[in-house]
Amino acid sequence: MATIYEVSKLAGVSLATVSRVMNDNARVSDKTKQKVLDAMSTLGYRPNATARSLASNRSDSVGILVSELHGPFFGQMMAGIESELRAAGKHVIITTGHSEEDKEKDGIEFLIGRNCDAIIAHVEAVSDEYLLELNKGKVPVYLMSRHVDGMEDKCISLDNEVGGYLATKALIDQGHKDIAYIAGPQFKADASNRLLGHKRALVEHNIAFNESLFFIGDFKETGGNDGLRHFIKQKIPFSAVVCANDEMASGAMKYAREHGYHLPDDLSIIGFDNVIFTNYLYPTLTTVDNPVNEMGHMAAKLVLTDVYKNKKLHIERVFEPTLIERNSIARLN
Amino acid sequence: MATIYEVSKLAGVSLATVSRVMNDNARVSDKTKQKVLDAMSTLGYRPNATARSLASNRSDSVGILVSELHGPFFGQMMAGIESELRAAGKHVIITTGHSEEDKEKDGIEFLIGRNCDAIIAHVEAVSDEYLLELNKGKVPVYLMSRHVDGMEDKCISLDNEVGGYLATKALIDQGHKDIAYIAGPQFKADASNRLLGHKRALVEHNIAFNESLFFIGDFKETGGNDGLRHFIKQKIPFSAVVCANDEMASGAMKYAREHGYHLPDDLSIIGFDNVIFTNYLYPTLTTVDNPVNEMGHMAAKLVLTDVYKNKKLHIERVFEPTLIERNSIARLN
DNA sequence: TTGTAGGCGTTATCAT
DNA sequence: ATGATAACGCCTACAA
Numbered sequence: 084m085a086t087i088y089e090v091s092k093l094a095g096v097s098l099a100t101v102s103r104v105m106n107d108n109a110r111v112s113d114k115t116k117q118k119v120l121d122a123m124s125t126l127g128y129r130p131n132a133t134a135r136s137l138a139s140n141r142s143d144s145v146g147i148l149v150s151e152l153h154g155p156f157f158g159q160m161m162a163g164i165e166s167e168l169r170a171a172g173k174h175v176i177i178t179t180g181h182s183e184e185d186k187e188k189d190g191i192e193f194l195i196g197r198n199c200d201a202i203i204a205h206v207e208a209v210s211d212e213y214l215l216e217l218n219k220g221k222v223p224v225y226l227m228s229r230h231v232d233g234m235e236d237k238c239i240s241l242d243n244e245v246g247g248y249l250a251t252k253a254l255i256d257q258g259h260k261d262i263a264y265i266a267g268p269q270f271k272a273d274a275s276n277r278l279l280g281h282k283r284a285l286v287e288h289n290i291a292f293n294e295s296l297f298f299i300g301d302f303k304e305t306g307g308n309d310g311l312r313h314f315i316k317q318k319i320p321f322s323a324v325v326c327a328n329d330e331m332a333s334g335a336m337k338y339a340r341e342h343g344y345h346l347p348d349d350l351s352i353i354g355f356d357n358v359i360f361t362n363y364l365y366p367t368l369t370t371v372d373n374p375v376n377e378m379g380h381m382a383a384k385l386v387l388t389d390v391y392k393n394k395k396l397h398i399e400r401v402f403e404p405t406l407i408e409r410n411s412i413a414r415l416n
Numbered sequence: 417m418a419t420i421y422e423v424s425k426l427a428g429v430s431l432a433t434v435s436r437v438m439n440d441n442a443r444v445s446d447k448t449k450q451k452v453l454d455a456m457s458t459l460g461y462r463p464n465a466t467a468r469s470l471a472s473n474r475s476d477s478v479g480i481l482v483s484e485l486h487g488p489f490f491g492q493m494m495a496g497i498e499s500e501l502r503a504a505g506k507h508v509i510i511t512t513g514h515s516e517e518d519k520e521k522d523g524i525e526f527l528i529g530r531n532c533d534a535i536i537a538h539v540e541a542v543s544d545e546y547l548l549e550l551n552k553g554k555v556p557v558y559l560m561s562r563h564v565d566g567m568e569d570k571c572i573s574l575d576n577e578v579g580g581y582l583a584t585k586a587l588i589d590q591g592h593k594d595i596a597y598i599a600g601p602q603f604k605a606d607a608s609n610r611l612l613g614h615k616r617a618l619v620e621h622n623i624a625f626n627e628s629l630f631f632i633g634d635f636k637e638t639g640g641n642d643g644l645r646h647f648i649k650q651k652i653p654f655s656a657v658v659c660a661n662d663e664m665a666s667g668a669m670k671y672a673r674e675h676g677y678h679l680p681d682d683l684s685i686i687g688f689d690n691v692i693f694t695n696y697l698y699p700t701l702t703t704v705d706n707p708v709n710e711m712g713h714m715a716a717k718l719v720l721t722d723v724y725k726n727k728k729l730h731i732e733r734v735f736e737p738t739l740i741e742r743n744s745i746a747r748l749n
Numbered sequence: 750t751t752g753t754a755g756g757c758g759t760t761a762t763c764a765t
Numbered sequence: 766a767t768g769a770t771a772a773c774g775c776c777t778a779c780a781a
Contacts, residue, residue: 103766112766129529135760136773162486197466221417363693433752442750444751445750448750464775467775
């Protein structure tokens with residue numbers, strides 16, 4: 084690997100001059116500039132990002148921390164962030180937290196150690212205090228899908244409460260009253276806020292919350308299975324179930340069909356997130372849109388303006404979920 | 417951020433000694449070691465990965481290049497690689513190539529510049545020659561889902577030809593003879609090999625390949641739509657269609673159902689990849705398993721033994737696809 | 750076992 | 766406009 088030193092020798096200039104042309108931040112005469120560029124290309128010179136980063140304390144790359152690398156949710160999120168950043172010439176370094184406190188911290192420290200100019204994190208296990216402390220450090224940390232008081236200017240979030248409300252309301256509007264609810268892990272703010280919205284919709288329509296028709300799942304397909312099995316065992320009638328995310332909804336649909344339910348006539352189901360496969364399900368799943376991809380773009384725009392001082396882009400920090408009506412809800416009369 | 421220098425001062429030892437305890441590669445007396453560790457923790461010292469990497473020319477992290485960050489295929493692949501590597505204390509730096517030659521090269525150079533100890537790449541647009549040239553460089557490059565002559569020891573691949581054969585054979589075994597085929601972009605080796613397998617199955621069973629029942633799609637849902645629309649327009653009877661991947665299969669299923677076909681009775685469909693959502697489809701999709709997750713694990717094991725000299729792990733370089741029978745194929749008689 | 754000192758490839762501050 | 770020359774934070778012979 085050719086170094087800046089060899090380039091300077093070949094071009095007959097100093098190290099400093101070579102550095103100047105690669106960064107074109109200082110005036111260099113066209114003639115010497117050309118000499119340097121020529122030398123670079125004949126040597127096939129590639130700047131060493133590590134050395135650069137060490138010397139300049141920048142890296143032109145932002146760290147991303149997600150819970151998992153697979154799954155439609157994080158896929159869309161990462162893709163949104165990456166495409167926005169890449170268009171601006173920045174790179175992305177991705178790592179995972181697996182929703183475990185230790186691993187999330189480890190991941191963040193890895194990214195800091197990697198000299199990222201900023202970090203965009205989707206963390207679920209770590210405490211608000213930790214994040215506030217982190218926020219005092221020198222590398223700015225932005226939060227996806229999470230709102231933390233005291234760093235609201237660094238949070239991009241979805242109004243999950245409204246989302247939960249919309250989901251349940253969609254069912255109520257179709258005449259449903261006996262509504263089961265499969266929640267997500269309650270330590271996750273997303274999950275607990277969605278539940279809050281659900282309860283508000285119930286209250287507003289004078290429907291009592293029934294503990295027997297409440298189940299906490301794991302945000303995965305199995306959670307939907309387990310939840311529905313549980314409800315059926317209760318032998319209490321219910322005509323609809325809202326699932327706190329689409330994975331669980333699909334699990335519930337599958338379980339229902341395997342147990343003789345005709346969908347949506349025998350059972351209405353609504354999901355949350357509007358993940359890609361909701362379109363593939365049969366019947367197609369009515370759900371609440373969670374614009375993760377857009378939110379990813381927005382997070383990227385935020386670091387672009389805050390950290391990289393790009394000319395002001397339009398920033399929007401909290402997103403409103405919307406109802407996506409498809410075919411998994413039946414009208415009750 | 418505390419540096420190694422401050423730690424050495426506080427502990428009353430030299431820089432070298434501090435370095436030794438962090439790497440524990442040289443003998444240090446227990447007493448001084450403890451002093452250093454204490455100093456580290458009271459200072460909250462975190463080694464600077466960039467400086468480390470520059471000095472040692474290692475980084476304890478491997479670069480991953482995938483075409484896209486979203487989508488079940490790459491999600492599984494990244495997850496497989498990451499979990500295996502992480503268990504071994506290595507980190508992962510992910511970037512994308514978007515199936516475009518320039519971006520793939522850019523991504524690889526980024527990873528090299530980042531001083532990755534190795535690179536695991538899923539590249540589609542770049543030429544074999546480029547890869548062979550790259551392979552002479554100092555950072556080892558491993559290829560996912562691609563076989564390149566001359567660097568077979570660095571390739572983890574699936575026998576796509578066999579997979580294509582299995583898919584078509586599954587249909588033939590159920591009595592189908594008029595079989596349409598929706599292929600993937602033929603510049604992708606995966607796609608062209610699957611087609612080869614399809615043709616072999618046809619030949620073996622004395623079925624002529626019919627150009628009118630052949631369509632090249634984009635490996636996305638739209639490809640399935642477009643393909644099926646095309647076939648129907650031909651007004652040639654066909655009882656089954658094999659799709660070169662699951663996304664296209666789902667598109668085809670959807671289009672078929674929207675146009676009055678009852679699945680699988682009116683039309684049998686088989687996919688490829690056994691991506692997660694095939695389970696969610698209705699009817700559930702019969703497909704060919706592409707063990708990307710396992711292959712990711714294997715690629716990671718490969719770099720673990722080759723690059724990090726872990727004790728020999730069992731390595732398997734080419735994977736055999738298997739048929740996953742579900743409910744999207746009807747028996748014809 | 751421990752310390753000294755040069756080096757990794759760039760950037761950036763002074764001079765000139 | 767260009768050139769010396771310290772940093773940047775750590776590793777690693779080589780010495781002691």
